[in-house]
Amino acid sequence: MFPIINIGPLAIQSSGFIIILGIWFGISSIEKNYHKFILSQKNFMTDIYWALFSIPIFSRISYIIQYLNDFLDHPKSIFSPNLSLFDPLSGVILSAILLLILLKKDKISIESSINAMTSGISLFLIFYFISLLANGEYYGISTTVPWGIVLWGVPRHPLQIYYAIAFMGIYFWIRNSLRTNLINDLFTKFIVAISIMFIFLDFFRGDNQNIVGGIHIIQVLGLIALIISLLKLNLKQKTNSTDYAE
Amino acid sequence: MDIFKKYQPQVSIMIVILSIIWIGFTSYESFHRDPSILNSPQVGFLAPNFELKDLQGNTQKLSNYTGKPIMINFWASWCKPCQVEMPAIQNSFQEHYPDIIFLSVNSTKQDSISAVSEFVKNKQLDFPVLLDIQNAVGSLYRIQALPTTYFINSKGVIQEIIIGGPMSETLLEIRLQNILEENDVSNN
Secondary structure, three states: OOOEEEEOOEEEEHHHHHHHHHHHHHHHHHHHHHHHOOOOOOHHHHHHHHHHHHHHHHHHHHHHHHOHHHHHHOHHHHHOOOHHHOOHHHHHHHHHHHHHHHHHHOOOOHHHHHHHHHHHHHHHHHHHHHHHHHHOOOOEOEOOOOOOEEEOOEEEOOHHHHHHHHHHHHHHHHHHHHHOOOOOOHHHHHHHHHHHHHHHHHHHEOOOOOEEOOEEHHHHHHHHHHHHHHHHHHHHHHHHHHHHHO | OHHHHHOHHHHHHHHHHHHHHHHHHHHHHHHOOOOOOOEOOOOOOEOOOOEEEEOOOOEEEHHHHOOOOEEEEEEOOOOHHHHHHHHHHHHHHHHHOOOOEEEEEEOHHHOOHHHHHHHHHHHOOOOOEEEOOOOHHHHHOOOOOOOEEEEEOOOOEEEEEEEOOOOOHHHHHHHHHHHHHHHHHHHO
């Protein structure tokens, strides 16, 4: 675990800094590459920023809705800066919906937008898994491999590092695709890659609560995403070759 | 790339088959994995046991409260956020004790017993204040910032850790309700 930085009354976890760095690099990557996907659509980045800024607002609103009675008793807490009073998952989902609405309003192709965001998402996820290492979360099962790291009293698979390295590999593949202009269905290919990664790596997860009778739910979800993405890619290839033949 | 495109359907089927085989193999392995939970100051682990004397000189042992939800608050009398959140903790104690056990561990190595006694008297705190004179419990729980608060369910498993503060009364109430609800579910 990385240290906590104490500044006066504030106890700032280094994982927060890593997440902010990840967002910054991710946005920079999208900004650098989006013109390859969306021509003359200047509102695209503005929509991204709106969606990004809405995440904390939606996260807080979702949290308030879940615990409405408690907030009605202490309404001042609505504006509390405490990060424990957020629901980040709901915030991200609602912001994604907002982004879709904004893109639709600006008549920007949603498929091209998702493809344009792929490099940024993969870059952000490298930092996200490093932040999990900083927090001591998402740790691996105990192991005797020489590269195991001692966490919570026993040597464990450095699962967060496995994921960070895997996402680094995916990011460099995406960067290469952008350079060589092999950008068709980039997001679908990205989903194929991360599905395979989650199917393979989730077995090594030590803090996994989502196991039913030995079956890892993440692996099953990964398999479903993998099949759908591969079907989409194959159908598209078939359609393209039929069009070409005609 | 051309070869991959040529054989894309076959490669796709192969990837799916290999994934299913891997999921099957790992499910078998996971099913036979030791499900016991280790003691560690981390969410999802059993809260490490400790024994400390309180301000009145009574020995308090965490394991004595097994079967009840517990809130442990690490603090010091000079720490501003700790001072701010104490009245909220006292209110919650009055509302939830004895359904929830409240233990406040003072980092006495960086405080003084007289300052702690005065603080407890001024704030009229009724819950047990334990004195961590050697910082043994602080080290055991790897406390890096004050205040730090642990919410432990009735099975002794750490459900949430809040680092820093002050905790608002709303936040405190929500977290206490969560550990209480889990207690009710396991009792039923």
